[in-house]
Amino acid sequence: MNGLELAAVRIALHGRPLLGPLDVRVRPGTTVTVMGPSGCGKSTLLAFIAGTLEPAFTAAGAVRIDGDDVLALPPERRHVGILFQDDLLFPHLSVGDNLAFALPRTLAGRAQRRAAVAQALAEADLAGFEGRDPATLSGGQRARVALMRTLLAAPRVLLLDEPFNRLDAALREDFRRFVFDHARERSLPVLLVTHDAADAAAAAGPLIEL
Amino acid sequence: MSESGGALRALPAVTVLLFLLPVAAGVAGTLLPAFGYLPAIGGHALSLEPWRRLIAYPGFATSLGTTLFTGVAATLVAVVLAAGFCAVAHGRLARTAGAWMAPVLATPHAAIALGVAFLVAPSGWIARALSPWLTGWTLPPDFATVGHRSGLALVLALVLKEVPYLVLMIAGALHQVPAAAQLNVARSLGYGRTEAWLKVVLPQVYPQIRLPVYAVLAFSLSVVDVALILGPGNPPTLAVLAMRWFADADIRFYFPAAAAACLMLLIVITAIATWRGVEAGVARLGRRWIARGTRRGVASLAAAAATALAVAGGAASVLAIAGMLLWSFATQWRFPAALPDGWTFATWARQSGSLAATTATTLMLALAATVIALALAAGCLENEARTRRRAGTRSLWLLYLPLLVPQIAFLFGAQVLLIRTAQDGTFAATLWAHLVFVVPYVFLSLADPWRAVDPRYARTAASLGASPWRVFLRVKLPLLRGPLLVAAAVGFAVSVGQYLATLFAGNGRVATLTTDAVALAAGADRRVIGVYAVLQALLPLAVYLAAVLLPRRRLAQRTSAVGRA
Numbered sequence: 001m002n003g004l005e006l007a008a009v010r011i012a013l014h015g016r017p018l019l020g021p022l023d024v025r026v027r028p029g030t031t032v033t034v035m036g037p038s039g040c041g042k043s044t045l046l047a048f049i050a051g052t053l054e055p056a057f058t059a060a061g062a063v064r065i066d067g068d069d070v071l072a073l074p075p076e077r078r079h080v081g082i083l084f085q086d087d088l089l090f091p092h093l094s095v096g097d098n099l100a101f102a103l104p105r106t107l108a109g110r111a112q113r114r115a116a117v118a119q120a121l122a123e124a125d126l127a128g129f130e131g132r133d134p135a136t137l138s139g140g141q142r143a144r145v146a147l148m149r150t151l152l153a154a155p156r157v158l159l160l161d162e163p164f165n166r167l168d169a170a171l172r173e174d175f176r177r178f179v180f181d182h183a184r185e186r187s188l189p190v191l192l193v194t195h196d197a198a199d200a201a202a203a204a205g206p207l208i209e210l
Numbered sequence: 211m212s213e214s215g216g217a218l219r220a221l222p223a224v225t226v227l228l229f230l231l232p233v234a235a236g237v238a239g240t241l242l243p244a245f246g247y248l249p250a251i252g253g254h255a256l257s258l259e260p261w262r263r264l265i266a267y268p269g270f271a272t273s274l275g276t277t278l279f280t281g282v283a284a285t286l287v288a289v290v291l292a293a294g295f296c297a298v299a300h301g302r303l304a305r306t307a308g309a310w311m312a313p314v315l316a317t318p319h320a321a322i323a324l325g326v327a328f329l330v331a332p333s334g335w336i337a338r339a340l341s342p343w344l345t346g347w348t349l350p351p352d353f354a355t356v357g358h359r360s361g362l363a364l365v366l367a368l369v370l371k372e373v374p375y376l377v378l379m380i381a382g383a384l385h386q387v388p389a390a391a392q393l394n395v396a397r398s399l400g401y402g403r404t405e406a407w408l409k410v411v412l413p414q415v416y417p418q419i420r421l422p423v424y425a426v427l428a429f430s431l432s433v434v435d436v437a438l439i440l441g442p443g444n445p446p447t448l449a450v451l452a453m454r455w456f457a458d459a460d461i462r463f464y465f466p467a468a469a470a471a472c473l474m475l476l477i478v479i480t481a482i483a484t485w486r487g488v489e490a491g492v493a494r495l496g497r498r499w500i501a502r503g504t505r506r507g508v509a510s511l512a513a514a515a516a517t518a519l520a521v522a523g524g525a526a527s528v529l530a531i532a533g534m535l536l537w538s539f540a541t542q543w544r545f546p547a548a549l550p551d552g553w554t555f556a557t558w559a560r561q562s563g564s565l566a567a568t569t570a571t572t573l574m575l576a577l578a579a580t581v582i583a584l585a586l587a588a589g590c591l592e593n594e595a596r597t598r599r600r601a602g603t604r605s606l607w608l609l610y611l612p613l614l615v616p617q618i619a620f621l622f623g624a625q626v627l628l629i630r631t632a633q634d635g636t637f638a639a640t641l642w643a644h645l646v647f648v649v650p651y652v653f654l655s656l657a658d659p660w661r662a663v664d665p666r667y668a669r670t671a672a673s674l675g676a677s678p679w680r681v682f683l684r685v686k687l688p689l690l691r692g693p694l695l696v697a698a699a700v701g702f703a704v705s706v707g708q709y710l711a712t713l714f715a716g717n718g719r720v721a722t723l724t725t726d727a728v729a730l731a732a733g734a735d736r737r738v739i740g741v742y743a744v745l746q747a748l749l750p751l752a753v754y755l756a757a758v759l760l761p762r763r764r765l766a767q768r769t770s771a772v773g774r775a
Contacts, residue, residue, distance in 0.1 A: 052394045075397035076406075076505065082398045088391055092413040093500060100501035101409070102399045113501070153399040 002066050003027045003189040004049075004157045009061035011044055011053075019045060020061065024208065026157075026189035031180065031203040034193045036210030042193035046159045049191070050082050051075035065156050081155030081188075083163040083179070087146035089134040095121070095145055096130030102152040120148040124178075140171040147179055151186065158183050160192040164199055176202045219597070221589040226608060228586070229646045232624050233612050237475065239623020243468035248626070251461050260465035264473065267466070269445025272359075274477075277448040280361040280441070281431030282481065284368035289423055291369065291523065292376035294516020297407040300389070311374035312758065314527045316699070316750040318707030319371055320724050323439040324731060324743040325530025326367040328537070330355045333545050335533050341546035350545050356440055361447070363440040368433065370527045372426045373520050376419065382658060383418035387411060404510040409500045413493070420489075425613040427485060428478045432616030435709035435724070439731045448474055449618050453710075456622055468622060475619040482614070531747050537740030557737040564726075569745065572722040575637070575712075576705035576749075579644040583652040583701045584694065590653065591660040592682055595668070609653060612646045621714040628715060635719035643715035644705045652701040659693035695757035703750035723749070 003026050010020035019041035026032045034042050047053045049063050052075050063071050070078045089098050099117045107113055114130075121129050124144040134142060143163065150158065160179065164172045180203065183190045192203050200207050242248060246257035264270065314322070328334050333350035341347040356363050389411045396406035432449045441447050446454065448470055455467030537543065538557055540550030558565075624643065628634040667689065671681045687694065709724050716725075727742035 047394075050394065050398050052397065074402070075394070076400045076402050078398075079400070080398055082395070084391065084395075086388075086391065088388070088395045090392065090410055090414075093497065097497055097501045100503060101396075103503050104400070105503045105505055107503075113503070149399070155398075 003030075004191060005062075005064040006049070007062040007064070009045070009048070009059065009063070011041055011048060011057055011059045013041075013044075013057055015058070018057070019210065022061070022208075024191070026191055028187040028189050029184050031183070031190040031192055031205040032208065033200040033203045033205060034191065034208045034210060035195060035197070035200055036193075037195060040210045042210060043161050046082060046161050046191070046193060049078075049157070049159060050080045051078050079154070079156040080159060081150040081153060081157065082159040082161060083146060083150055084161045085163060085165050087134075087142040087166075089142055089146060089149070091134060093134075094130065095126070095132045095134055095137070098134065098145060099149050099152055102149045104154060116152070120152055121145075123182075124148050139167055140175060143167060143171075143175050144178060147182065151182060155188065158188045158190045160190060160194075162194050162196075162199075164194070165196070172198075173202075180204075218589060218593045221586065221593055225586045225590055225649065226605075228642075229612055229649050230608065232627075232642065232646055233615055233620050235627055236620025236622070236624035237615065239626045240468050240471045240475075240619055241623070243465055243626075244472040246465060248464065248468075250626075250630075251464060253465060260469035263466040264469040267445070267451070273445040273448050273451055276359070276361045276442055276445075277431060277477065278481075280364045280368070280437075280447060281427065284365045284372065284430040285423065285427040285485075287365065287369050288372035288376055288426060291373045291516045291520040292380060293408075293412055294513040295373070295377055295520040296380045297404045297412065297513040298517040300393075300403070300407050300411070309758075310524065311377060312754055313531070313747075313751055314371065314374045314524065315378065316703045316754040317371075317527070317531060317747040318703070318724055318750065319367070319433070320435045320439065320707065320709060320728050320731075321534070321743045321746040322371050322527060322530055323367045323436040324727060324739055325532075325534050326363065326370065326526070327356045327439055327731070328533045328736065329526065329530050330363055330366065335529065335548075338546045338548050347546060357443045359442045361437075361442055364433075364437055364442075364447075366526075367436050367440050368430050370523050370530070371436075372430070373523055376422065376426065377520075379419045379422040380415055383415045384411070385658070386418055387414045400505050402506050402510055404513045405504070405506060408509050408513060413496060413500075416489075421607070421610045421614075424482050424485070425610060427481055428614045428616060431478055431481060432474050432618055434618060435728045438728055448477070449616065452618050452622075471616070471619045471622055474616045478614070478616050478619075531743070534740040534743040534747070537736045538744050540737055540740075543736070557735075557741055561738060561741050565741070565745065568721050568723055568726055569749075571637075571720060572706055572724075572749065575641055575644055575720075575722065576702045578641055579648045579705040580652070580698050580701035582641075583645060583648045584656075584698055586649055587653040587656050587697065588660075588687075588694070591657060592686065595660070595665065595686075596678065609650050613650055617710045621710055625714040625717065629717070634715065635717040637720065639715045640712055640720045643711035644708050647708060647711060648701045648704050651704045652697045655697040655700045656690075656693055659690060663689055695760065699750070699754040699757035702753045706746065706750050 004024070005026075006022055006024040008020070009022045011018050022045070024032055034045065036042050044053065044057060048057070048059050051070075051073065053059060062069055065078070065080070070080070089095075090101070093101060096117050099120055100113055103113055103116055107116060117130060118127070121127050124147070126141060126144065129137075129141075134145065137145065146163075163179070164176055167175055176199065180190070190203070192199060194200060243253060244260050246253045246255060246259055267273075329336055331337070332353055332355060334355075337345070337347065337350065345351070392410050393403075393406050396410045397403065401409065434449050434453050437447045437450045441450060445451065452467050452470035452474060455463040455470065458467075536550055539553050539555065541552035541554045541556070543550040621643070625634060628639050633639045663686065667685055668681050671685045672678070676684065706722070707724060708722070709728055712720055712722050712725050723742060723746040727739070727746055730739050730742055
């Protein structure tokens with residue numbers, strides 16, 4: 001099937017069961033929300049899907065993206081985009097270079113890469129921000145750059161690890177809409193983990209409580 | 211504030227004076243004779259004559275070229291290997307690499323150099339291992355490796371010694387960067403592990419290890435002991451040339467010697483400035499490279515090659531010391547045998563008389579320097595914690611100054627000062643010279659863990675009615691026991707390895723294992739060299755192992771208390 005599929009996923013920490021068994025299907029263009037208190041393993045679930053699980057954890061089950069089992073692949077070949085609570089923009093690169101970093105190598109030629117970066121910035125209402133140091137941007141601007149960076153790498157799945165938490169209430173709503181609109185536009189399956197019921201409501205999709 | 215608090219507040223100034231004053235006075239004391247002024251030996255007028263004599267030296271241009279080549283090549287190779295190793299080993303070997311590198315880190319430069327001399331010599335271990343079955347040699351071949359004009363053997367020994375040091379510095383700097391989270395982001399964007407490290411972590415870590423890199427550059431350009439053992443003989447590197455002239459029986463050689471030492475200072479300043487400029491250029495190219503978006507390129511291959519070389523280097527260091535160990539117990543070891551003909555304690559027994567005295571001096575100097583340096587560093591850091599005024603980047607430069615100024619450029623002047631005050635050749639003067647180098651290393655090793663201690667422990671203790679000193683003794687010191695022991699081991703190793711400082715401040719009258727080992731290097735029996743090199747390597751290693759292993763056993767259950775230290 002198309003989209004993201006988790007089948008009988010179980011995660012244990014130091015051998016003690018932490019999460020699961022969990023079966024989830026996320027269709028392209030929709031969002032599934034996983035809610036639970038902190039420490040219940042929801043971020044760990046995303047790390048498992050992205051392929052960056054810490055060695056202290058052990059996991060079982062299957063993760064399929066568009067029908068392909070990705071668990072045997074290293075993180076860099078899974079095409080799983082992820083947004084964290086921190087925007088994690090690279091401080092040593094300008095805003096434009098942060099985005100260029102994410103552009104696939106198949107888009108060759110400096111002029112074309114620049115154009116793609118400029119277009120992404122325009123979509124984020126940040127036209128002309130290429131040369132800016134990320135540190136000079138506001139929280140909301142940084143969050144939008146972080147999403148554009150994730151999307152430029154052409155992921156097959158988008159994982160959201162409480163990315164709205166750091167923003168204050170007014171910005172939060174804008175950014176939620178920004179994220180979900182872009183994901184829908186690209187027909188991305190989105191898995192959101194949060195402990196905020198308002199996030200779940202905005203996602204307007206199935207809800208799983210841990 | 212109590213009286214003792216006042217004394218504590220004066221400590222940073224005292225510490226800075228203790229090791230900056232000799233450096234400043236030493237540089238001045240080298241600068242003046244370089245321009246002909248040293249009344250004690252008849253130099254009354256300023257002139258350029260010392261410089262003319264230096265430049266007129268027949269091998270001057272060659273000497274200058276070798277100095278630049280060996281210093282820059284050693285630093286460049288060491289930085290590339292260390293960065294490549296960290297890129298590949300990140301999160302995998304990083305945790306155990308510290309334990310593996312300890313032996314090389316603790317071993318003095320001179321001991322590694324003596325071991326390398328045996329490894330790569332025409333009659334050395336590598337040639338023996340390949341002879342006669344592969345090479346057909348039944349006699350050592352007639353070409354030079356050690357002492358070759360190119361200085362490659364010198365570069366090799368420096369690289370072996372500096373790679374682990376830089377890896378350690380990078381590992382420390384990683385604490386300042388959210389490396390794990392950023393690497394995860396880069397990998398989700400399609401970058402392989404190594405490629406991600408090189409493009410995301412390295413550019414952020416490099417500024418943090420800039421000063422250690424400059425220290426390596428300054429040291430490699432101006433090193434004397436390793437160059438005496440492995441460097442070209444005639445003309446030697448510039449620092450060795452200066453050293454040779456300083457030691458000349460004809461006192462008039464003092465003037466060109468001082469000029470050479472000043473030129474050394476000029477070279478180091480120019481080299482650091484040039485390196486800084488090249489850094490900026492590399493960063494610009496690097497950003498363009500990063501923006502190109504290559505996910506799996508030659509950089510990953512280069513890093514893998516660098517890692518292989520770094521690991522081979524580690525093995526070579528271990529072999530170098532192992533070769534010395536075998537020699538020290540050998541009856542005879544004829545070419546091309548891969549192992550000695552027989553084993554004996556005779557060499558150790560024969561040397562025991564002179565070894566006992568030299569070892570005692572080495573130990574006393576190292577212990578005294580370590581204790582004083584620990585007290586100064588702990589005092590300064592405690593003062594910083596109490597006044598909540600953190601030393602800025604600028605004072606870090608001050609701390610690094612003795613490591614950035616070539617030793618030969620200020621030790622000579624300092625010696626003149628000591629002779630003036632009739633302090634030369636005393637234990638106290640030698641100890642002082644050691645402290646100039648021991649204090650910065652101990653401070654640098656202790657600073658991060660000290661600053662990482664959660665201040666709420668001290669506040670909690672204070673709120674329970676404990677006086678500041680009681681908090682210091684009962685809370686801070688026990689919490690920092692591990693880092694204090696490691697800093698002590700670092701200080702001890704630095705002191706044991708001091709060559710030039712011992713020679714100049716001791717004015718030839720204070721003999722340590724290092725000065726004796728270097729003196730023996732030229733032409734002595736390899737078995738005797740082996741004894742000195744082994745002992746020289748063994749002392750710091752024993753202290754280091756004790757410092758690392760002892761607290762680990764007791765604290766294994768309570769690692770949270772020591773934080774990341």
